[in-house]
Amino acid sequence: xxxxxxxxxxxxxxxxxxxxxxxxxxxxxxxxxxxxxxxxxxxxxxxxxxxxxxxxxxxxxxxxxxxxxxxxxxxxxxxxxxxxxxxxxxxxxxxxxxxxxxxxxxxxxxxxxxxxxxxxxxxxxxxxxxxxxxxxxxxxxxxxxxxxxxxxxxxxxxxxxxxxxxxxxxxxxxxxxxxxxxxxxxxxxxxxxxxxxxxxxxxxxxxxxxxxxxxxxxxxxxxxxxxxxxxxxxxxxxxxxxxxxxxxxx
Numbered sequence: 001x002x003x004x005x006x007x008x009x010x011x012x013x014x015x016x017x018x019x020x021x022x023x024x025x026x027x028x029x030x031x032x033x034x035x036x037x038x039x040x041x042x043x044x045x046x047x048x049x050x051x052x053x054x055x056x057x058x059x060x061x062x063x064x065x066x067x068x069x070x071x072x073x074x075x076x077x078x079x080x081x082x083x084x085x086x087x088x089x090x091x092x093x094x095x096x097x098x099x100x101x102x103x104x105x106x107x108x109x110x111x112x113x114x115x116x117x118x119x120x121x122x123x124x125x126x127x128x129x130x131x132x133x134x135x136x137x138x139x140x141x142x143x144x145x146x147x148x149x150x151x152x153x154x155x156x157x158x159x160x161x162x163x164x165x166x167x168x169x170x171x172x173x174x175x176x177x178x179x180x181x182x183x184x185x186x187x188x189x190x191x192x193x194x195x196x197x198x199x200x201x202x203x204x205x206x207x208x209x210x211x212x213x214x215x216x217x218x219x220x221x222x223x224x225x226x227x228x229x230x231x232x233x234x235x236x237x238x239x240x241x242x243x244x245x246x247x248x249x250x
Contacts, residue, residue: 001025001164004054004061006073008040010130011090012064016044018137018168029054051077060086060160064125067091067109068098070116078119086157089113090125092186094220108182110151122152122161123181127191128170131232136194137169147171147200149190151181173200183207187216189243194236208247215246 001024005012008030016026027047030037034048041048055061055077063070070091078087093101093109103112110123125133127149138145148170152158162172175183175190184190189203219242223230230238 001059002057003027004049004056004058005029005046006051006054006061006063007065007069008037008044009064011125011133012062013040013044014130014134015062015064015090015125015168016046018133019164020045022164022167024164027054027058055081055085058085060088060164062088062090062125063113064090066097067093067113070113073117078117081119086154086160087117087119087121088124088161089121092126094186094216096220108151108179109185110181111178114178120152120154120157121178122150122154122157123175123178123184124148124150124161124165124172127184129192129194129232129235132192132194133168133170139169140166144196145169145171146194147173147197149173149175149184149200149204151175151178151184153177171197173197173204175204182209182212185212185216187212187214187219187243189247191239191243192235193240193243206247211246215243218242218246 003019003024003026005016005026005028008028016028020026027049028041029049029051038048089110091113093104110121114121132146136146148165150158150161150172158174165172175181183204188207190200195203219238222238222242
């Protein structure tokens with residue numbers, strides 16, 4: 001497949017490398033000047049492209065950028081992109097970084113992004129840590145393979161996305177429509193808790209929409225005020241324990 005990736009932060013860069021290793025042709029873009037972008041792309045094994053060109057001639061586009069950066073995209077960016085091109089969103093919203101967005105009290109984060117872009121989306125890769133994505137992939141069929149949630153309204157697009165996830169070492173669990181993608185947002189049992197397929201299915205069912213924002217904020221504050229930068233193991237432990245404890249209080 002030909003894949004365009006918007007954003008070369010840690011997550012976007014890891015995905016670019018993994019997808020290239022799986023045999024896909026990847027071009028990337030970011031907000032930096034072209035000479036610097038070309039160096040980054042070369043290091044990943046990808047092709048550098050402008051924001052206008054990264055969405056041209058591709059089978060899929062993956063947006064891997066901060067939630068509040070979407071508003072800076074050209075408004076007509078996807079206007080000429082064919083409808084059969086798969087659009088993926090990896091973003092997560094946090095009020096401290098992104099500001100309060102009142103609309104998110106009523107709709108999921110990716111529905112909000114979908115409306116902003118004017119295109120259907122598949123929500124994926126938002127509920128896995130960068131460390132896990134880089135180091136924890138396993139061959140298909142391996143016991144206790146980590147599973148990743150995907151949500152969206154186009155079943156064919158979700159099928160292709162599931163294949164991409166499988167190719168880079170992870171199982172998938174369908175969390176439902178894009179409107180239901182809140183089940184894999186920060187503050188839910190599915191978010192960055194490293195579960196296998198069966199466990200993730202149960203975690204998605206346990207998600208509580210009303211409780212999720214409070215759990216999200218509690219987790220972020222707990223991690224923020226830990227001594228030093230929390231380790232990968234500490235992040236997983238906090239996500240699991242806080243979510244479990246706060247859901248039991250319902």
